[in-house]
Amino acid sequence: MGYVRLRPRPWPRQQDEALRAAFLVQLDDLKRDRAVELWFGDECGVAGDPAPRAVLAKKGSRPRVAYTGKHIRANVVGALAWLSGRFVSLILPFVNRETFQLFLDELNRRADPAKRVVLVLDNASWHKVKSLNWGRLEALFLPPYSPDFNPIEILWRVLKETFFVWFVATSQEQHDDQVEKALADYHHHPEQCRSIVQGNR
Secondary structure, eight states: OOOOOOOOOOOOTTTOOHHHHHHHHHHHHHOTTTTTEEEEEEEEESSSSOOOOOOOOOOOOOOOOOOOOHHHHEEEEEEEETTTEEEEEEEEOOOHHHHHHHHHHHHHHHOOOTTTEEEOOOOOGGGGOEEEEEEEEEEEEEOOOOOGGGHHHHHHHHHHHHHTOOOOOOSSSHHHHHHHHHHHHHHHHHHHHHHHTTTTO
16 A cells, blocks of 8 residues: 555754755855865764664564673764765763864864865854854854754764674773774775765755
8 A cells, every 4th residue: 555654753843944944055055165165063972882773583583782781982073074075083081162172173173274164063052162262163053953954963873883783892992992993984984974974965
């Protein structure tokens, strides 16, 4: 009959559709402007115990995934350049105004010095602290409740699915090593980053 059972995605009722539509127009203009280097930034938490995911298994079997219960975790702040696929990230013990400033400093060093640099971010409190030094970066904040407009969210999901589905860390050091390996793969393969985010628009 053409119907299948699907689980609806949770969707925030607080979205302002007029604001979202206006933001998309602004975003499209920035993407077309070759004098602009457009970056999308976000934070990502990576747990040492992977969340169980659906797998193919024999009927009646009971697949298991290891669990340590040690609450090992790494926090990553990253940004992705829309056109080139360049990726910049830092692994941090936590995220606040001071650690976010470290990331802004790093992105200022890596961004194209010949272009206007725009960084798209969500509305996290540490993104809006008045004492932040943005350097050459211009912040462009997403409309409230609009993570679907930030393509780096796709990159985080693919990173977890690729490197962490079956990986279980027994120590913080082992976990950090795996996070570094995953991030390095994106740092060294901008074409891969570009393919992931532009192929999933």
